[in-house]
Amino acid sequence: MKKPKTSQLQPHxxxxxxxxxxxxxxxRALCGTPLDKTPKYDYxxxxxxxxxxxxxxxxxxxxxxxxxxxxxYQGVDVLAASAEDIIKLVSTDAPYDAKHPxxxxxxxxxxxxxxxxxxxxxxxxxxxxxxxFKTVAIAVRGCWT
Numbered sequence: 001m002k003k004p005k006t007s008q009l010q011p012h013x014x015x016x017x018x019x020x021x022x023x024x025x026x027x028r029a030l031c032g033t034p035l036d037k038t039p040k041y042d043y044x045x046x047x048x049x050x051x052x053x054x055x056x057x058x059x060x061x062x063x064x065x066x067x068x069x070x071x072x073y074q075g076v077d078v079l080a081a082s083a084e085d086i087i088k089l090v091s092t093d094a095p096y097d098a099k100h101p102x103x104x105x106x107x108x109x110x111x112x113x114x115x116x117x118x119x120x121x122x123x124x125x126x127x128x129x130x131x132x133f134k135t136v137a138i139a140v141r142g143c144w145t
Contacts, residue, residue, distance in 0.1 A: 006070040007063060009078070011093075011112030012141055015061045015071060018051065020140045022058045027051055045069055054140075062137040071136045073114070082116060083107075083133050090114065114138050 002096065007015035014020045014097065017030060017046060029051070034042035042051045048067025052060035063071040065079040078086050087096065087107055094111045097103075115137045120130040138143040 002136060004070065007061075008071065009071055009073045009114060009136065009138055011114075012138075015063060015138050018058065018061050020058050020061070020138070023139065024053050024056045024058075026054070027058060033105070058140075060137060060139040060143060062135055064135045066134075067134060078136050081114065082131050083130075086116060086133060090116075112138075113141060113143070 007018065009015055012020065014022075018027060024042070031042075031044050034044045034051075035047060036043040040053055042053075043049070044051075045067050048064045048069050050060075050062040050064075051058055052062075063069050063079070070077050070079070073086070074091060076086070076089055078089075081089075090096070090107075090109050090112070094109050097108045097110060100106055100108050104121045105119070106115060106117050116133040116136045117137075118130050118133045122128070122130040
């Protein structure tokens, strides 16, 4: 079966076609044998896709920039658009956690259950480092509480 390259981020549902709550065997049937795996994690697409399991069911899906994967929210590739634009886009649906201890690096949106992360923040408008998010993750309700 062909590995998925584009995922549609759906609030508390998953990074479709991967769904939160799927069985580990269903993910592996869809994505193929993971590059690296443990009982709790699968790493696929050269480690650009990480899936965490709780009781053999998907609880967390993380997609990383730079591995040929596309993660879309409302039709926008969240790892290719600027972090500033993504924060504005997702904020139209729900606020982010303004009290997160790593705010600026991490933007967690409790609803829709999506978190964006970048390793550095830009120091000014001409600074391109940190302009884009490095990862996006979606998790089951209560994962980050």
